[in-house]
Amino acid sequence: MAKKVLIIDDDPIIIKYLTTLFHDNGYETLVANDGLEGMTVLKSEKPDLITLDLEMPEEWGPRFYRKMAKESELKDIPVIVISGLSGSQYSIKKAVATIKKPFDKEELLKIVKQTIGE
Amino acid sequence: MMKHSILIVDDEQDIRDVLNISLSDLGYHVLTAESGEKALEIIDQFNPAIVLTDIKMPGMSGIDLLKAIKRRASDTEVIMITGHGDMELAIQSLKLNATDFITKPINDDILDISLKKVEEKIAMRRQIQQYTQNLEKLVEDQAARLIEIERIQVVDQLVHGMTSTIKHIANQDNQGITFLNDFPWFVSIHSPNLKILAVNQPYKEKLGNTIGKNSGDIYKNIEKSSESPIAQTFLKGQSVQGKYLIHDKNGHSMPIMVYTLPVRNSSNTITLALEISVNVIERERLAQELKHSQKKYQKLFDDVPCYIAVLNRSFQITNANKRFIKDFGYQEGDHCYRVFKHRQAQCTECPVANTFKDGKSYHTETVVTANDNKQYHVLIRTAPIRNTDGDIIEVMEMATDITQIRELQDHLSSLGLLIGSVSHSIKGLLTGLDGGMYLISSGIERQTFDRVKEGWTIVQLLVGRIQKMVQDILFYAKERELKWESVDVIEFANELATMMRTEASKHGISLSCKFHESIGTFTIDRGVVHSALVNIFENAIDACLADKNKPDHHIRFNVLIEKDTIVFDIQDNGIGMDQETKEKIFTLFFSSKGHRGTGLGMFISNKIIQQHGGTIQVTSEPNHGTRFIINIPIIIKHIPE
Numbered sequence: 001m002a003k004k005v006l007i008i009d010d011d012p013i014i015i016k017y018l019t020t021l022f023h024d025n026g027y028e029t030l031v032a033n034d035g036l037e038g039m040t041v042l043k044s045e046k047p048d049l050i051t052l053d054l055e056m057p058e059e060w061g062p063r064f065y066r067k068m069a070k071e072s073e074l075k076d077i078p079v080i081v082i083s084g085l086s087g088s089q090y091s092i093k094k095a096v097a098t099i100k101k102p103f104d105k106e107e108l109l110k111i112v113k114q115t116i117g118e
Numbered sequence: 119m120m121k122h123s124i125l126i127v128d129d130e131q132d133i134r135d136v137l138n139i140s141l142s143d144l145g146y147h148v149l150t151a152e153s154g155e156k157a158l159e160i161i162d163q164f165n166p167a168i169v170l171t172d173i174k175m176p177g178m179s180g181i182d183l184l185k186a187i188k189r190r191a192s193d194t195e196v197i198m199i200t201g202h203g204d205m206e207l208a209i210q211s212l213k214l215n216a217t218d219f220i221t222k223p224i225n226d227d228i229l230d231i232s233l234k235k236v237e238e239k240i241a242m243r244r245q246i247q248q249y250t251q252n253l254e255k256l257v258e259d260q261a262a263r264l265i266e267i268e269r270i271q272v273v274d275q276l277v278h279g280m281t282s283t284i285k286h287i288a289n290q291d292n293q294g295i296t297f298l299n300d301f302p303w304f305v306s307i308h309s310p311n312l313k314i315l316a317v318n319q320p321y322k323e324k325l326g327n328t329i330g331k332n333s334g335d336i337y338k339n340i341e342k343s344s345e346s347p348i349a350q351t352f353l354k355g356q357s358v359q360g361k362y363l364i365h366d367k368n369g370h371s372m373p374i375m376v377y378t379l380p381v382r383n384s385s386n387t388i389t390l391a392l393e394i395s396v397n398v399i400e401r402e403r404l405a406q407e408l409k410h411s412q413k414k415y416q417k418l419f420d421d422v423p424c425y426i427a428v429l430n431r432s433f434q435i436t437n438a439n440k441r442f443i444k445d446f447g448y449q450e451g452d453h454c455y456r457v458f459k460h461r462q463a464q465c466t467e468c469p470v471a472n473t474f475k476d477g478k479s480y481h482t483e484t485v486v487t488a489n490d491n492k493q494y495h496v497l498i499r500t501a502p503i504r505n506t507d508g509d510i511i512e513v514m515e516m517a518t519d520i521t522q523i524r525e526l527q528d529h530l531s532s533l534g535l536l537i538g539s540v541s542h543s544i545k546g547l548l549t550g551l552d553g554g555m556y557l558i559s560s561g562i563e564r565q566t567f568d569r570v571k572e573g574w575t576i577v578q579l580l581v582g583r584i585q586k587m588v589q590d591i592l593f594y595a596k597e598r599e600l601k602w603e604s605v606d607v608i609e610f611a612n613e614l615a616t617m618m619r620t621e622a623s624k625h626g627i628s629l630s631c632k633f634h635e636s637i638g639t640f641t642i643d644r645g646v647v648h649s650a651l652v653n654i655f656e657n658a659i660d661a662c663l664a665d666k667n668k669p670d671h672h673i674r675f676n677v678l679i680e681k682d683t684i685v686f687d688i689q690d691n692g693i694g695m696d697q698e699t700k701e702k703i704f705t706l707f708f709s710s711k712g713h714r715g716t717g718l719g720m721f722i723s724n725k726i727i728q729q730h731g732g733t734i735q736v737t738s739e740p741n742h743g744t745r746f747i748i749n750i751p752i753i754i755k756h757i758p759e
Contacts, residue, residue: 020560
């Protein structure tokens with residue numbers, strides 16, 4: 001069964017980009033526009049990996065992560081931070097990787113593959 | 119003669135009483151005390167000349183009392199009363215400067231002898247004191263006489279010395295007179311027979327070599343030679359001064375100020391007279407020159423490109439330059455902190471106070487408020503002003519206006535902020551472009567036209583955004599001259615409406631317009647006002663898109679004329695704004711749009727409308743919508759900088 005990736009980002013263009021990219025590489029995708037929505041999807045769908053933007057209008061990345069880390073059954077889901085913020089690598093230390101926008105899609109796919117396999 | 123006062127100290131009442139009676143009989147003024155402690159109190163109060171004390175008392179002993187008395191007033195004479203077998207104590211008390219001792223029971227004769235001894239001692243001491251005082255007075259008198267003699271001698275010598283020196287100079291056949299050449303004045307020495315003995319170099323140059331001639335020769339308008347200043351000096355025996363008219367060596371008239379001085383010998387006869395004069399015109403020229411240079415300094419003081427105020431120790435302004443007076447102004451007694459800062463008390467970090475303290479120069483940067491409430495960012499430097507004794511009497515405060523430098527710095531730091539903000543937006547846009555390109559390239563690979571189309575739409579959208587952002591940045595970074603032209607209002611509004619309707623309909627938003635007919639023209643920079651209004655329209659569209667509660671969204675666009683003002687009224691039924699967002703909307707780099715906003719758009723729109731002398735009013739309610747009312751005057755009255 002294909003692995004599920006949850007994409008949390010407020011920019012529809014980036015969501016379009018990431019969903020297409022992951023589908024093309026054999027992953028299923030789930031989408032959330034902000035942290036609040038992300039939490040709902042996270043709890044109902046239990047994805048295998050999360051890509052997380054930091055700056056979002058409703059509830060932003062770090063806060064989402066803190067909430068997630070408190071739930072024992074969710075806290076081990078790997079997170080990849082994808083953000084344009086400088087210094088983003090310091091915001092979520094336990095993230096599998098922190099990728100800066102604009103990103104190299106091959107590099108992103110490599111990290112995803114290393115973390116959850118094909 | 120009233121005898122001295124005497125204090126009896128004994129713990130036994132009987133002894134005190136007996137002694138009191140016998141001593142009072144002898145004519146003494148008697149005081150009594152029952153203990154050493156009490157005795158000291160009485161001594162402090164009445165200072166008796168003689169103390170008669172028992173050696174053995176409870177509490178403070180006679181010996182201790184003796185010690186205490188000698189420590190206080192060494193002139194008090196103490197007689198000790200001892201019992202039999204107290205010889206040891208008696209000797210000890212003599213060593214401690216007791217005058218005498220008598221033994222109990224007290225024999226009146228012995229007491230009498232002892233008291234006589236004391237009296238003698240007191241009398242002797244008084245004599246010695248008197249003698250010493252006399253001697254001092256004697257020495258003082260003698261010294262005063264000596265000083266007086268010395269003084270007379272010195273004065274005499276001085277007069278002698280001066281007379282002989284001048285005589286010497288005068289007798290030295292034009293040699294010594296050069297000594298006087300350093301004076302910028304005309305100096306001449308005259309003999310009692312009213313002949314000129316010597317003149318200095320300036321005299322010779324201007325008035326000629328008149329040695330041997332009559333003292334009065336150079337004077338004009340003097341009928342008798344006895345009227346000349348020198349003649350008057352010899353006649354009256356005192357110096358003469360006044361304005362005179364003389365002729366110089368070429369016969370030209372010259373007004374001069376003359377001052378003469380008689381020189382006496384030791385027998386008080388005038389042997390010589392000194393005449394010192396100065397050209398009045400020359401003097402006036404010098405005075406003029408002084409005034410001129412003073413004026414120059416005043417001009418400098420007034421013209422330097424900073425505010426100068428001179429302050430006294432109470433921080434009151436005693437002087438200020440024109441620039442200061444123009445922009446700040448002050449009245450006599452005004453304090454610098456009131457004038458500069460509109461404060462009631464001295465500022466906490468006061469460089470002037472520091473300069474008064476140690477005479478060093480201090481500087482500080484601060485904001486001051488001028489007469490018209492305009493604020494200046496100034497750099498203040500201080501400098502001490504000293505009197506001839508070197509004491510700091512005032513402090514000069516120079517304030518340089520660095521407002522423009524500060525504004526430039528603000529501009530630079532906001533440029534820095536801009537770069538930060540923009541680079542963040544650009545990162546988002548580039549990622550989006552990557553996405554668009556991925557869709558196109560993978561679409562071509564897979565031969566799926568829909569995907570290519572989707573990618574292309576994204577690329578178009580993002581390129582458009584990048585273009586817009588670059589334009590905004592250019593507008594902000596570069597102050598461009600506005601290109602004024604007369605524009606037909608309705609035509610301008612129609613063009614705008616057509617463009618925005620197309621844009622709005624892409625998102626299913628309707629646009630309705632209502633324009634007043636025949637509004638005429640207004641004077642604007644068409645391009646920039648257009649982009650300012652487009653910005654506002656785009657905001658309206660975004661606000662509609664962000665709102666997910668209402669099924670239909672529309673924008674109303676009204677244009678009307680009110681007096682001399684064109685009013686553009688743009689109203690949407692989008693998501694609306696809360697109070698905070700509304701207040702910050704025109705602030706640089708404020709954006710409520712996350713990834714899509716640079717925080718430049720509304721800032722620039724507002725600036726453009728301001729440049730046209732207009733205003734933007736915003737009313738908004740969350741979830742109901744926002745209304746922008748843009749007022750632009752038909753003819754701009756003044757163009758703000």
